[in-house]
Amino acid sequence: MIRLGVTGAAGRMGEAVIETAAGREDVEVAFGIDAADVEDVQGVPVYKPAAFADLLDSHEPDAVIDFTVPDAAIEFATDCADAGVPLVTGTTGHDDLQFETVAAASEQIPVLKATNFARGIQALLRTVSAAVEALPGYDIEVTETHHNGKRDAPSGTANTILEEIEDARGEDFEEVYGREGLQPREAGEVGVHVRRAGDIRGEHEIMLAGNDEAVTLTHRAEDRGVFAAGAIDAAVWLSDQDPGWYEFADVIDS
Numbered sequence: 001m002i003r004l005g006v007t008g009a010a011g012r013m014g015e016a017v018i019e020t021a022a023g024r025e026d027v028e029v030a031f032g033i034d035a036a037d038v039e040d041v042q043g044v045p046v047y048k049p050a051a052f053a054d055l056l057d058s059h060e061p062d063a064v065i066d067f068t069v070p071d072a073a074i075e076f077a078t079d080c081a082d083a084g085v086p087l088v089t090g091t092t093g094h095d096d097l098q099f100e101t102v103a104a105a106s107e108q109i110p111v112l113k114a115t116n117f118a119r120g121i122q123a124l125l126r127t128v129s130a131a132v133e134a135l136p137g138y139d140i141e142v143t144e145t146h147h148n149g150k151r152d153a154p155s156g157t158a159n160t161i162l163e164e165i166e167d168a169r170g171e172d173f174e175e176v177y178g179r180e181g182l183q184p185r186e187a188g189e190v191g192v193h194v195r196r197a198g199d200i201r202g203e204h205e206i207m208l209a210g211n212d213e214a215v216t217l218t219h220r221a222e223d224r225g226v227f228a229a230g231a232i233d234a235a236v237w238l239s240d241q242d243p244g245w246y247e248f249a250d251v252i253d254s
């Protein structure tokens with residue numbers, strides 16, 4: 001059994017992690033952290049962010065799972081590095097500088113950062129790569145849909161899909177975010193479309209079209225539990241690793 005700290009404990013994903021952990025025998029959540037004024041989530045005590053470093057010292061968790069916002073995530077990464085506690089972070093929307101700060105922590109501790117902890121997304125990424133390589137010259141459009149509370153756009157997962165397309169094509173391309181007015185498609189560009197509505201957990205669709213045919217690859221998360229379970233699997237795996245930078249594919253492949 002490993003012990004976890006959860007940052008963003010009162011948020012949509014933090015709550016899902018605590019709920020999922022309660023149903024498992026290999027983990028327990030020792031404490032939560034959140035900016036919101038909440039005393040506990042499902043019986044797990046929740047503290048303010050200023051208490052985080054002290055809680056790492058007093059509770060000595062085996063790993064921290066973070067689902068917050070980029071500004072907070074980089075502070076938690078630095079505190080985890082100082083305390084020697086492995087960090088799993090699913091927070092998305094970092095700019096380059098924020099990303100580098102999280103990456104720097106991996107010189108001292110194991111850090112696993114993933115834009116999506118669904119196993120199906122790992123399969124989708126591999127399928128996208130195979131489809132792009134098999135269909136050179138086809139037009140590609142990426143569409144993602146999330147709930148109306150999501151802060152960053154396009155989603156971190158959509159950005160990961162775009163990186164996968166770039167790797168598979170072996171060359172840079174222009175990303176066109178939505179289209180309006182007179183804006184004919186240019187050869188090679190990839191359209192990126194973002195929808196925000198209701199409580200949709202997360203949908204990603206990649207369309208490849210050409211040669212009088214279209215191929216559509218879609219992943220749809222039905223419940224936040226899929227991300228929570230993946231993040232917990234990642235924390236269990238990461239708690240045994242050496243300092244370094246890891247991806248969710250490392251967990252799946254192992």
Ligand SMILES: NC(=O)c1ccc[n+]([C@@H]2O[C@H](COP(=O)([O-])OP(=O)(O)OC[C@H]3O[C@@H](n4cnc5c(N)ncnc54)[C@H](OP(=O)(O)O)[C@@H]3O)[C@@H](O)[C@H]2O)c1
Pocket residue numbers: 007008009010011012013014033034035036037049067068069071072089090091092093114115116117118152156227
């Ligand atoms: N990798 C994946 O599989 C995956 C899946 C889903 C979501 N995500 C990402 O995870 C992140 C969180 O998503 P969510 O839907 O759970 O968002 P959310 O519901 O807004 O939860 C974020 C929580 O973090 C809290 N918070 C904000 N600033 C903080 C700080 N400085 N210290 C501690 N807590 C702080 C928020 O409190 P306030 O509301 O009071 O600000 C909120 O309770 C987003 O970046 C999202 O894109 C990743």
